[in-house]
Amino acid sequence: MPSIRRLPLRLAFLALAGCGAAGAHAQDACAYRGDLDAQYCDANRDLVADTPTDPKRLKDPSTLVFAFTPVEDPAIYEKLFRPFMGHLSQCVGKKVVFFPVQSNAAQIEAMRSGRLHIAAFSPGPVNFAVNLSGAVPFAIRGNEQGPVGMNLKMIVRKESAFQKLEDLKGKRIAHTSPSSNSGNLAPRALFPKIGLTPDTDYKVVYSGKHDQSILGVKTGDYDAAPVASDVLQHMTDRGVVKADDFRVLYTSEMFPTDAYAYAYNLEPALQTRIKQCFYDYKVPAEMAKGLGGDRFLPITYQKDWALVRTVAASAGELFTRDAFDKAASGKK
Known part of the structure; x- marks a missing residue:
C-alpha cells in the first residue's frame, strides 16, 4: 500500500527548495546556525531560529493563521479549538483562523512559506x-x-x-510517516x-x-502498528474504535505530546502576547477531554525536546534539508 504522505512530502520539498536564494543571503550574515536551515540563525545557540534583527524582516499580520497537527480528521480539531480561537483573537487583538492541514509536510511548508503563524506540531515533526x-x-x-505526555504503543488485533x-x-x-516520533523514529530506536x-x-x-494505522490494524490491513497513546485514547473516547479491539504488546516510556510554536519572524511584541494568551487560557471541559490537559504550560525546545532528539539520533535520523529530501524520495 503506498503512503498517502509521499506525494505531499515531494510537493512540500519542492517548495522548500525554492527558498535557496534567501537562504544563501542569510548564510553570509550568520556566524552560527547549528542544524537550522540556511535562512535562519542561532546566535544564542538555543537550537531555534533567532528573531530577525532587521525590522524589515519582521511580520505583524492582520490575521493570524493557526493549524493543529494532522493526526486525525482536521474538522474534529477545528471544532475543539473554536473557543480558543475566539479567546486568542480577542487577546491579541487580531483575527485568528484555523487552517486544516492534511500532512506534517504541508504544515511545515506552510510555516516556512509564511502562510502559517502558530501551530501545534507532533513530537517528531517538531524537529523538522x-x-x-x-x-x-x-x-x-x-x-x-x-x-501531558504520550507513549508509543505497539497494537495488534485482540483476536490475533x-x-x-x-x-x-x-x-x-x-x-x-518518516518524521513521526512514536510512529517511526522511536520504534526504530527502541x-x-x-x-x-x-x-x-x-x-x-x-x-x-x-488514525490510519489504528484503523488499518482493526480492519486487518496491517498485522500491527506502533501508535501514539493519546490518538488511540481519543479515537476510543469518540467510539471510532473500542479498547477491546486491540492487544497492546509494548508500551514505551512517556514522551512529550505536540508542541505549540510560533513563526520566528513575528514581531517580538506579538510573540510575547501570543505566549501570554496561551498561558492565561483556562481550557474548557470539552476541549480538555478531546485534547488532554486543562492548560498550556511553558516549554523550550532545547530542554523539553531533548528526549525526542535523543531517540531520533539513536534511530540515525537528522532533521536537516538532506534528511527531508530523503524522506520526500521515500529513502531511509
Missing part, C-alpha cells in the same frame, strides 16, 4: 519544523501535575495470535534493543497518520 520552518516551540498541554513483539517477525507493520528491528525483522509500510 524548528530546523526547516523557523518554528519556535513555546507551549505544551498540561495540568496541575505538569505536561500475536502475544509478544517477537511474534511479529516477518509480518507487515504500519509505521505512520525495538532493536528488544529483538525486533524494523525493515529487517518485519516489513514497514507507511500509513500516513496514526
Whole structure:
C-alpha cells in the first residue's frame, strides 16, 4: 500500500527548495546556525531560529493563521479549538483562523512559506519544523501535575495470535510517516534493543497518520502498528474504535505530546502576547477531554525536546534539508 504522505512530502520539498536564494543571503550574515536551515540563525545557540534583527524582516499580520497537527480528521480539531480561537483573537487583538492541514509536510511548508503563524506540531515533526520552518516551540498541554505526555504503543488485533513483539517477525507493520516520533523514529530506536528491528525483522509500510494505522490494524490491513497513546485514547473516547479491539504488546516510556510554536519572524511584541494568551487560557471541559490537559504550560525546545532528539539520533535520523529530501524520495 503506498503512503498517502509521499506525494505531499515531494510537493512540500519542492517548495522548500525554492527558498535557496534567501537562504544563501542569510548564510553570509550568520556566524552560527547549528542544524537550522540556511535562512535562519542561532546566535544564542538555543537550537531555534533567532528573531530577525532587521525590522524589515519582521511580520505583524492582520490575521493570524493557526493549524493543529494532522493526526486525525482536521474538522474534529477545528471544532475543539473554536473557543480558543475566539479567546486568542480577542487577546491579541487580531483575527485568528484555523487552517486544516492534511500532512506534517504541508504544515511545515506552510510555516516556512509564511502562510502559517502558530501551530501545534507532533513530537517528531517538531524537529523538522524548528530546523526547516523557523518554528519556535513555546507551549505544551498540561495540568496541575505538569505536561501531558504520550507513549508509543505497539497494537495488534485482540483476536490475533500475536502475544509478544517477537511474534511479529516477518509480518507487515504500519509505521505512520518518516518524521513521526512514536510512529517511526522511536520504534526504530527502541525495538532493536528488544529483538525486533524494523525493515529487517518485519516489513514497514507507511500509513500516513496514526488514525490510519489504528484503523488499518482493526480492519486487518496491517498485522500491527506502533501508535501514539493519546490518538488511540481519543479515537476510543469518540467510539471510532473500542479498547477491546486491540492487544497492546509494548508500551514505551512517556514522551512529550505536540508542541505549540510560533513563526520566528513575528514581531517580538506579538510573540510575547501570543505566549501570554496561551498561558492565561483556562481550557474548557470539552476541549480538555478531546485534547488532554486543562492548560498550556511553558516549554523550550532545547530542554523539553531533548528526549525526542535523543531517540531520533539513536534511530540515525537528522532533521536537516538532506534528511527531508530523503524522506520526500521515500529513502531511509
